[in-house]
Structure formats: C-alpha cells, structure tokens
Amino acid sequence: MPRRSNSYRTPREWLADGEWPEGTFEPDSPTAVAYAVEIARRLERSLGTRSKAALAREANLERSTLYDVLAGRSWPDAVTIAQLEQALQTRLWPDHPVPPLRS
Secondary structure, three states, X not given: OOOOOHHHOOHHHHEEEOOOOOOEEOOOOOHHHHHHHHHHHXXXXXXXXXXXXXXXXXXXXXXXXXXXXXXXXXXXXHHHHHHHHHHHOOOOOOOOOOOOOOO
C-alpha cells in the first residue's frame, strides 16, 4: 500500500503552538490542513447539544472516527464527511476555497 508523503502527516501535527483547531500552524502547512481545520470547526459548531456518541451512531461511524476528526488526529475523508453532513443536515465541506493557514 502506498504511503503518504511527510507533507500529509496528521492535521494536528502541523500545529506550531496552541490547541487544535484554534492554534498557530507551521508556515509551510499544506492547504489540506486549512480544510481539516475548517471542517473540524464546522463539525464542532454543528454538534450543538447532541452528544458525540449519538452523532456517531446516527452517521453510522465509529465513535473514534468522529473524535479523531474533531481532534485533528485523522484526515476527514469524503465518506465520513458525507455521512456527517447527512446526519447533521448541514454542510461541513467549505463552500469556497479555504485560504492557507498563516502563523
């Protein structure tokens, strides 16, 4: 199986300072990190009072998948985003290109 290059380590590994997803990121962070940050922010806002466990069940995901996306420990893939968007009835993928993260 092919491995991702070092440029695609987990999103939170690009943090230079602070906490995910609000911290400061390394200046050479790939654009994909900015998307992971935006998705995590939208997901957290969309949870409202719903428990993460309930959302994971409703979206037919493992709880660990949801927790990892929220924490930046894994990349949110298309299937996961689609299932979460359906369960939440809201858009998680950014509507417009996300600007690169700057420190």
